Amino acid sequence: MKLSRNISIISIILSTIAIDQISKVIVRANVVPYQESHILGKYFTLNNVENTGAFLGMGSDLNPTIKLVFLMILPVFVLGYLIYYIFKNKDMDTYGLIALSSIAGGGIANVFDRIVFGSVTDFLHIDLGGVFRTGIFNLADLSVTSGMIILLIGSYVNRKKDIES
Numbered sequence: 442m443k444l445s446r447n448i449s450i451i452s453i454i455l456s457t458i459a460i461d462q463i464s465k466v467i468v469r470a471n472v473v474p475y476q477e478s479h480i481l482g483k484y485f486t487l488n489n490v491e492n493t494g495a496f497l498g499m500g501s502d503l504n505p506t507i508k509l510v511f512l513m514i515l516p517v518f519v520l521g522y523l524i525y526y527i528f529k530n531k532d533m534d535t536y537g538l539i540a541l542s543s544i545a546g547g548g549i550a551n552v553f554d555r556i557v558f559g560s561v562t563d564f565l566h567i568d569l570g571g572v573f574r575t576g577i578f579n580l581a582d583l584s585v586t587s588g589m590i591i592l593l594i595g596s597y598v599n600r601k602k603d604i605e606s
Contacts, residue, residue: 443531450527450542457546458553461581465554465562472564485567488577491560496582513555520548536595540588547584554581 472478472489479486494501495512503511527533527541554561563577 446531446538447528450538453539453542454524454546454549457543457581457584458550461547461550461579461584462553464580465564468564469562477566484569485565487564488566490563490577491558492563492577493560496576498576513552516548516552520545520552523548534595534599536591536598540591540595543584543588543591547581547588550581550584551579 468487468489472487474489474491477486477488492498492501493508494503500508500512523541523545527538527545530537533541551561561579561581563579563582565575565579565583566577567573567575
């Protein structure tokens, strides 16, 4: 059982990193930087941009030393602790395991980009006519966001189970 759990954790983290990195290689090679490519009209587009900051470019104007600390060094320690926590917490439910592994994989993929390329390649954009609109993001961001949503769903499901028992 323990080996299966550990393999699941490693599989989720590594597949998240691989899918993200492969998608970024394809985008860097095939999508002209800063040019919008329509996938589903103006609702879903590709935009190859390099993000030197964090979420939605926040922090891109920071001093290089502060950027190094807050966008590379600190995330490496946080992700290291997160992975340690995932492996050590044997009482974690399936929702938590999948969610935190997805968050770790997405975080590692983006930190890898910052270390290797000095920026993170973002390329997906959704605009549903003002009803719902995102910034430009990548699959690692999607994995982190999905992990957070899964944590919320798991929390709700587990709370409901606790109430019923």
